[in-house]
Amino acid sequence: MRKLPLAATLAALLLSATAMAGGDRHQGKAVPPESPQAMLTTPQSSTTEGSVTVEGKRIDYTAVAGTLVLHGRGDKSDVPTVSMFYTAYFKKGVAPGKRPVTFIYNGGPGSSTVWLHMGAFGPRRVVTADHTHTPAAPYPLINNDYSLLDASDLVFIDAPGTGFSRLIANDKDPAKRAKQMAERKKQIYSVDGDGHAFAQFITRFLTRYGRWNSPKYLLGESYGTTRSAVVANDLENEDSVDLNGVVLLSQILNFGLSIDGPQRNPGVDLPYELALPTYAATAYYHHKLPSQPADLPAFLKQVEQYATGEYASALMAGSTLSPARAQAVAEQLHQYTGLPVAYLLKANLRVSGGMFEHELLSQADDSTGRLDTRFSGPSIDPMGKSAEYDPQSSAISSAYVAVFNNYVRKDLKFGQNRTYRLWADIDHWDMTHHGSHHTLNVMPDLAMAMKTNPGLKVMLNSGYYDLATPFYEGQYEMHHLPIPASLQKNISYALYDSGHMIYAHEPSMKKLHDNVAAFIRATDNLK
Incomplete structure (x- = not known):
């Protein structure tokens, strides 16, 4: 921390x-x-x-x-x-x-x-x-x-x-x-x-x-x-x-349960589900959602239900998840996170905290904060995979x-x-x-x-x-x-x-x- x-x-x-x-x-x-x-x-x-x-x-x-x-x-x-x-x-x-x-x-x-x-x-x-x-x-x-x-x-x-x-x-x-x-x-x-x-x-x-x-x-x-x-x-x-x-x-x-940990513990998907509402809140704050909701708490309740429902079920399917269902999940995640569908599919529907921080504002070559994703700053490596510093700390x-x-x-x-x-x-x-x-x-x-x-x-x-x-x-x-x-x-x-x-x-x-x-x-x- x-x-x-x-x-x-x-x-x-x-x-x-x-x-x-x-x-x-x-x-x-x-x-x-x-x-x-x-x-x-x-x-x-x-x-x-x-x-x-x-x-x-x-x-x-x-x-x-x-x-x-x-x-x-x-x-x-x-x-x-x-x-x-x-x-x-x-x-x-x-x-x-x-x-x-x-x-x-x-x-x-x-x-x-x-x-x-x-x-x-x-x-x-x-x-x-x-x-x-x-x-x-x-x-x-x-x-x-x-x-x-x-x-x-x-x-x-x-x-x-x-x-x-x-x-x-x-x-x-x-x-x-x-x-x-x-x-x-x-x-x-x-x-x-x-x-x-x-x-x-x-x-x-x-x-x-x-x-x-x-x-x-x-x-x-x-x-x-x-x-x-x-x-x-x-x-x-x-x-x-x-x-x-x-x-x-x-x-x-x-x-x-830490979203910083799943990449070190393959097969444990719960952290991705629990982080999804924060991804959604961040995309909402930076106006990166395809459709900006009027009420943040109500929107997040919807995201929470999806995270522990359809999203959790899809991740649990692992390699048995059909391409059609994976596409549908990626499209819904795009609605909730603002991340491109192709990126979500390439990430196998699993985006770590560092990846999200690096990718959300990547068109401007910026990264969001980790401790506070309202903050943003220039990406250390625009071609990298994950954020390499925390703009909020700096x-x-x-x-x-x-x-x-x-x-x-x-x-x-x-x-x-x-x-x-x-x-x-x-x-x-x-x-x-x-x-x-x-x-x-x-x-x-x-x-x-x-x-x-x-x-x-x-x-x-x-x-x-x-x-x-x-x-x-x-x-x-x-x-x-x-x-x-x-x-x-x-x-x-x-x-x-x-x-x-x-x-x-x-x-x-x-x-x-x-x-x-x-x-x-x-x-x-x-x-």
Whole structure:
């Protein structure tokens, strides 16, 4: 789910903190620049104050930017493993037990949480162009009218190795330290290791800030939804932490359903069926349909019925599909996708996400975005088969990076002389789960959390124009969770005229805020 392939180096581990006023703090004292390991093995924090106006109402808050130190499990519980960076916003004048707390993170895997922090729910947000390339700096940073602070205290967490979070390898011997770091990466850069790290961070945060009796929520985007399923199960069934709710943005729980995966798994056709409504929405947006429908939601319901009906039946026929029926299916797909009939037949009626992104606007030598197909940009290779970059990522990433690097140091007073990593330095992410080498599927984790806590509510938010995690795929997953029928009522759904990063479209940002705020207020049990 990566937005762009950025990587940083381990040299940041050797950078020291500043001792100047307004620099990073360690229990109220400036961190000595000659002790870089103290930055990693001892919690630090910087506390500031601010205010935000959310839909006309002012909220005064205290912000804490800092780190918590995680430790090993079992007989290694005294060994520091990760220094996790977070930014927490607490509404002033409210007792902790009377205020929900929401833990927020992006995905990747290996992405920082700059996107949700600066684009969606923090008190300040960066302004980017709606569906075109944002001009270069300077970038506006404005009051976020749609911050979630009106409904909950917020904790933005950067995954291990991202942002200012770092893996800890502190053996004095360089060779042993390198081996230790390799072991840390193998342990943490994995489905289970990452999930355990976030669960441990959350329980430590609850202790540090006295929030054990607060209503609690998880809010993850993209791979962050995968993480949320794992973390919810860990918290519920290992730490006895009942959650009030889980908010999912742009969901992927079963990677066997990913439209990016079928070409690596021949014979599995369901991803093509689940992506078809997103192809149709994209063709609708770019006016590439032979006949433009008047109502998008009604049109997509028609496409969904075809995808799981005649289209699914035709794909299931495989080599026994007659030429006449294949022609009829290709002609109907042309009506729904705008792709040429001859192209669809040559693709054997199976068009991957990358192929669609490359082909839809090929007459103009453009490719659509993947994370948000409303975006488009020049094709890297007009004669290629698939898109080779994501125009949406290229359009907005610089604005997020530049603004946050300013904001965290000037406003939050944290990170002087440190490198903020957009992405972790990951050579390999272990996708095995509970020892299974099957395609990653964490639907059972979310189901287990819901069954062991029948009061747990789940909210799925999806964008019509998301080809990284198509909206119909997310709905399919939720309708196929292995839970009793009685628990399906605990799941709610919302669709937006946007892409993977729902908040990149301002009207959708407002709708997202209103929906999530209402979800929290309906489930926080504070009435």
